[in-house]
Amino acid sequence: MKPAAFDYVMARTVPEVVDVLSNGPNAKVLAGGQSLILEMHLERLSPDVVVDINQIAELDQMEVRDSVLRVGSLIRHRVFENPHAVPGPLGDLFALAVVNIAHPPIRNRGTMAGSFGWAHPASEWCGLAVALDADIELAGPRGTRQVAARDFFKGPLQTARQPHEVITAVRWPLLSGGTGVGFIEHRRTHFCFAQVAVGATLNVGDGMIERARIGLVNCADRPLRAHAAEAALIGVEVGPLSDGYRLPADHPFARAGRAAAEQDAAPIAEPYADIEYRKHTIATVVARTLCQAAADQRSRASSLRGDSR
Ligand SMILES: Cc1cc2nc3c(=O)[nH]c(=O)nc-3n(C[C@H](O)[C@H](O)[C@H](O)COP(=O)(O)OP(=O)(O)OC[C@H]3O[C@@H](n4cnc5c(N)ncnc54)[C@H](O)[C@@H]3O)c2cc1C
CATH class of the missing domain: 3.30.43.10 (Uridine Diphospho-n-acetylenolpyruvylglucosamine Reductase, domain 2)
Incomplete structure (x- = not known):
């Protein structure tokens, strides 16, 4: 047409x-x-x-200031395939997530900020933004303002952006050096949008989880942060690592997965996935992503101590 x-x-x-x-x-x-x-x-x-907006040079800039990464609205998805494009664990998390967005020609042209303008519930960036407390910067007739990602999404393809406002940047707090990161996506075929995707970060002290952040992608009508799952992890001992495929039901990551599916997510039935299947998938992907983040955290802790890897 x-x-x-x-x-x-x-x-x-x-x-x-x-x-x-x-x-x-x-x-x-x-x-x-x-x-x-x-x-x-x-x-x-x-x-x-x-x-x-493609000829506006000021929108084609990315910078770090005061531990905040500011990604101008013309920065393309593809930039983040290089984990060194962004400092620290945030760069690694972005590199894990971005390869799930469509395929290279789309990642060459599509922009991170465009994903916020579009606000599809299956957007990887939008799920991460809610979990990581990113802000969306908007310019309008009365100047600029910032909206926290948690307040920005109002439903499928609906946001707090007013029709006369343009997104000028997305602002991401950097992650501290020892933060473990994970991102896993489940979809029907290679080029489909996510059926479920999960991004997670873990901070661990003395073997106990001190902080967890979990972003849920396509688990509701908008991106979500899995607060119940995060709360279930605080003070928990990480224990032996696993790839997450055969976790015992009482493993803390399996429990967090169930909390995410039952208390945080609000999945909608799809032709190829009823709600029961989607909840099962959410629980599984959350648990596996936490295993990945825990392994990453352990590897970073070992590097920071100077152990041979
Ligand atoms: C086959 C296919 C598969 C895809 N798979 C995925 C996927 O798996 N995950 C994913 O996240 N995305 C996926 N996408 C979408 C892709 O990531 C887009 O690049 C992205 O959603 C929008 O970015 P864009 O720069 O192309 O925006 P555009 O297409 O130019 O704009 C999209 C919308 O956002 C608005 N908009 C864009 N920028 C701004 C701005 N600065 N201020 C205000 N409004 C703005 C536009 O007006 C429009 O309404 C896919 C797309 C295709 C075609």
């Missing part, structure tokens, strides 16, 4: 984008175009005006 006719504006500055969004009756920002153009071809979206 062909999209309905629309006006096209190539913006050179952020205020110009805000101006078009404020005056266009039904204007849309064009970033990587990997979701917008598809939706226009399918005629699920028919904007009157498309405002292209």
Whole structure:
């Protein structure tokens, strides 16, 4: 199908984008175009005006300041395939997550911030942002503001962004050096969106879990943080490591997985997965991701001590 006719504006500055969004009756920002153009071809979206932000140099910047990573709105998914693009464990977590987003041509064009503009419940970035307390930076007619990721998502493809606001950046607090990270995704075929994906971080002191963060992707109508599962882990001894495939039912990670599935998630039935199956999958993927994060934490602790690996 062909999209309905629309006006096209190539913006050179952020205020110009805000101006078009404020005056266009039904204007849309064009970033990587990997979701917008598809939706226009399918005629699920028919904007009157498309405002292209790809020539705005200030949006194509990434920097770390005061332990916060600021990712400008034109930074493409592909950048994060290099774990060294971002300092510390956050870079490793991003590298684990990003390879699950579509395939290389889409990752070459699609932007991290575009995922927040789109707000699909199966977005890997959006699930991580909720778990890691990221903020979304928005520019509008009255200046800029930041919205915490936990308050940003309102439902499938719905956010706290006002129609006249453009996302200028996503801000991520860096993770401390010893933080263990994990990210595991389950999907029907290689190029499908996640049926379930989980991102987790663990901080351990004296063998006990001091802090856990768990982000759930496509486990509800919006990205979620698994607070009940996290609470079940605090003060728990990590114990011997496992790949997570044959965990005993009373293993703390198996218990956390069940807490995530039963108390945190609110999965919706899909043609290939009823709610019971989805809850089983959530519990399994959470437990496996925690095993991965625990192994990573142990390896980082050993490196920090200078042990031979
Ligand atoms: C086959 C296929 C598979 C995919 N698989 C995955 C996947 O597994 N996981 C995943 O997360 N994504 C997936 N995607 C989506 C892809 O990641 C997109 O790149 C992303 O969702 C949107 O980024 P974009 O830069 O392409 O945004 P665009 O397509 O340009 O825009 C998407 C929406 O966000 C709005 N928007 C974009 N940027 C801004 C901004 N700065 N300010 C305000 N609004 C903005 C647009 O107006 C539009 O409504 C897939 C896409 C395809 C086509």
